[in-house]
Amino acid sequence: xxxxxxxxxxxxxxxxxxxxxxxxxxxxxxxxxxxxxxxxxxxxxxxxxxxxxxxxxxxxxxxxxxxxxxxxxxxxxxxxxxxxxxxxxxxxxxxxxxxxxxxxxxxxxxxxxxxxxxxxxxxxxxxxxxxxxxxxxxxxxxxxxxxxxxxxxxxxxxxxxxxxxxxxxxxxxxxxxxxxxxxxxxxxxxxxxxxxxxxxxxxxxxxxxxxxxxxxxxxxxxxxxxxxxxxxxxxxxxxxxxxxxxxx
Numbered sequence: 369x370x371x372x373x374x375x376x377x378x379x380x381x382x383x384x385x386x387x388x389x390x391x392x393x394x395x396x397x398x399x400x401x402x403x404x405x406x407x408x409x410x411x412x413x414x415x416x417x418x419x420x421x422x423x424x425x426x427x428x429x430x431x432x433x434x435x436x437x438x439x440x441x442x443x444x445x446x447x448x449x450x451x452x453x454x455x456x457x458x459x460x461x462x463x464x465x466x467x468x469x470x471x472x473x474x475x476x477x478x479x480x481x482x483x484x485x486x487x488x489x490x491x492x493x494x495x496x497x498x499x500x501x502x503x504x505x506x507x508x509x510x511x512x513x514x515x516x517x518x519x520x521x522x523x524x525x526x527x528x529x530x531x532x533x534x535x536x537x538x539x540x541x542x543x544x545x546x547x548x549x550x551x552x553x554x555x556x557x558x559x560x561x562x563x564x565x566x567x568x569x570x571x572x573x574x575x576x577x578x579x580x581x582x583x584x585x586x587x588x589x590x591x592x593x594x595x596x597x598x599x600x601x602x603x604x605x606x607x608x609x610x611x612x613x614x615x616x
Contacts, residue, residue: 371452371600372607377405379452379614381414384445386615387459394463395441398449399433405449425568427543431554434547443467444550446543450593452603454542456615458584462544471509471580472549473572477502477537478586485534488517500539500567502581510579513539513567540584541593543569549577589613 369376381396388394398409401421409416417433430446443466447454458476465474480488488499501518503511512518517536521527527534545553549572559574561567572579589606593599607613 369594369600371594372604372612374614375408376452376594377408377449378412380447380449380454381409381412382615383452383454383456384447384459385414386456387463390456390460391463394445395437397433397437399429400449401429427545427550427553427568430545431550434550441547444545444547446545448541448593450595451541452594453587453589453606453613454540455584455587455613458540458542461582461584462542465580465582466544466546469580470578472546472577473569473579474544475510475569475579475581476540476542476584477504477581478540478584480534480536480538480586481532482528482534484538484586485517485536488536488538492517497566500541502537502539504537504581508581508583510569510573510581512573513565513569515565515567537581538586539581540587552577 371379377398381398384396388396395415397415397417398405399417399419400406401419406416406418417436419429419432423429423432426446426448430444434441434444443463445459445462447459462474462476491498497515500513500515502513503518505511519535521535552575553571556571556575559571561574562570569579588610594603
């Protein structure tokens with residue numbers, strides 16, 4: 369799939385390489401069950417881990433790829449192959465959050481201003497399972513994730529008048545794990561709320577594991593999965609309007 373003259377995988381690999389270099393002491397590996405993707409990754413000069421097609425989550429695929437490495441990693445970052453606009457600084461920040469903290473998992477979030485919250489509410493009228501919000505504690509620890517918009521807001525008019533930002537945090541689909549937590553995830557079965565919401569990070573919370581969040585700026589470019597021709601058109605329009613973030 370091409371986006372403004374570059375393949376989707378080329379964009380993701382480039383961001384991963386720059387983020388890994390910023391963090392230091394990191395390897396970049398493409399995990400896939402598709403020989404065509406593997407061939408393209410090798411042409412880009414990146415290592416490949418062939419993983420079973422039966423795996424049903426990105427976390428499980430990341431775990432399988434980690435176990436193929438010659439040296440067992442201490443941390444694993446799961447950057448989805450359909451997310452070409454994740455900034456390298458976010459990838460490096462995720463690694464830093466795990467290295468400096470004690471949580472089992474880490475993930476980025478950004479706070480919605482009122483205009484973005486209004487757009488999310490409108491979008492969910494037709495796509496209720498698009499966009500994930502996060503309730504987080506004052507220390508950045510994730511309390512919950514949901515496809516619903518959380519928290520509910522009493523006295524919203526007063527809050528709107530008081531400041532530009534709402535109390536709603538939106539999640540970016542990027543995860544970092546300690547290897548022990550990832551092994552635990554791969555050895556367990558989906559949990560009730562994970563199944564209801566369709567959010568694999570809830571398995572960690574339901575299982576008593578901890579997730580740290582770190583704040584990033586609200587994205588300008590599209591960050592949801594680029595999976596259809598319409599998504600490509602949206603992405604290319606964003607590049608034309610905002611510039612190409614390709615880190616090359």
